[in-house]
Amino acid sequence: MALVPCQVLRVAILLSYCSILCNYKAIEMPSHKTYGGSWKFLTFIDLVIQAVFFGICVLTDLSSLLTRGSGNQEQERQLKKLISLRDWILAVLAFPVGIFVVAVFWIIYAYDREMIYPKLLDNFIPGWLNHGMIPRRATARLYKHTTVLPFILIEMRTSHHEYPSRSSGLTAICTFSVGYILWVCWVHHVTGMWVYPFLEHIGPGARIIFFGSTTILMNFLYLLGEVLNSYIWDTQKRIPKETTWDCNKTGLE
Numbered sequence: 001m002a003l004v005p006c007q008v009l010r011v012a013i014l015l016s017y018c019s020i021l022c023n024y025k026a027i028e029m030p031s032h033k034t035y036g037g038s039w040k041f042l043t044f045i046d047l048v049i050q051a052v053f054f055g056i057c058v059l060t061d062l063s064s065l066l067t068r069g070s071g072n073q074e075q076e077r078q079l080k081k082l083i084s085l086r087d088w089i090l091a092v093l094a095f096p097v098g099i100f101v102v103a104v105f106w107i108i109y110a111y112d113r114e115m116i117y118p119k120l121l122d123n124f125i126p127g128w129l130n131h132g133m134i135p136r137r138a139t140a141r142l143y144k145h146t147t148v149l150p151f152i153l154i155e156m157r158t159s160h161h162e163y164p165s166r167s168s169g170l171t172a173i174c175t176f177s178v179g180y181i182l183w184v185c186w187v188h189h190v191t192g193m194w195v196y197p198f199l200e201h202i203g204p205g206a207r208i209i210f211f212g213s214t215t216i217l218m219n220f221l222y223l224l225g226e227v228l229n230s231y232i233w234d235t236q237k238r239i240p241k242e243t244t245w246d247c248n249k250t251g252l253e
Contacts, residue, residue: 007061007157017051036187040195046101053100056086087161092172096221099147160233173222177215
């Protein structure tokens with residue numbers, strides 16, 4: 001049995017993301033006031049995706065609770081649609097984009113932080129992020145670029161999700177990736193500046209290779225999520241039922 005009900009975890013994670021988003025938007029950073037605002041940063045877009053996803057998870061849990069035992073077929077159909085939407089967002093956006101942000105940020109940061117997170121940004125970190133023995137600067141980066149990973153893994157571990165067909169899933173993540181790349185290029189076209197500092201230091205050919213590589217990585221992460229989801233729940237089927245749990249068991253599944 002789970003030590004903390006899955007539904008409670010989802011509410012806690014949703015509130016956490018809402019808090020992060022509110023404080024992120026409240027930061028007085030010059031880049032937030034330029035063309036595109038916060039929406040030109042994949043970190044912010046990812047936070048919105050995660051908040052929307054966990055919001056749908058909470059809504060699904062509430063709907064499941066209200067629908068259970070009602071015998072209303074129309075309500076059950078609507079709940080199934082909501083569950084399908086939840087699963088689609090996790091498969092196509094929440095998992096691949098979330099893991100991508102964590103992985104790419106820390107890889108580039110470890111190589112040269114000025115290429116992705118200049119020290120100048122440390123001046124804008126809000127005081128509330130400072131806690132315990134972790135320095136304020138590290139804490140800010142932890143919240144924005146690290147917590148996505150454990151949160152999404154917790155969700156995958158506690159609930160089974162039905163992935164879409166591989167072709168439609170890969171098409172969707174490719175569309176998102178290309179769309180964001182075009183958005184970054186458009187911001188550069190309008191402002192003359194790249195969203196991420198390291199793009200200023202590489203040539204056009206290298207940028208094309210980088211953008212192509214990120215799209216390939218997004219596709220790989222989609223497949224990784226599909227395999228991980230199958231592995232977790234195929235393994236669960238081989239374990240006695242009394243030792244496992246699935247949040248979906250509270251609903252129609």
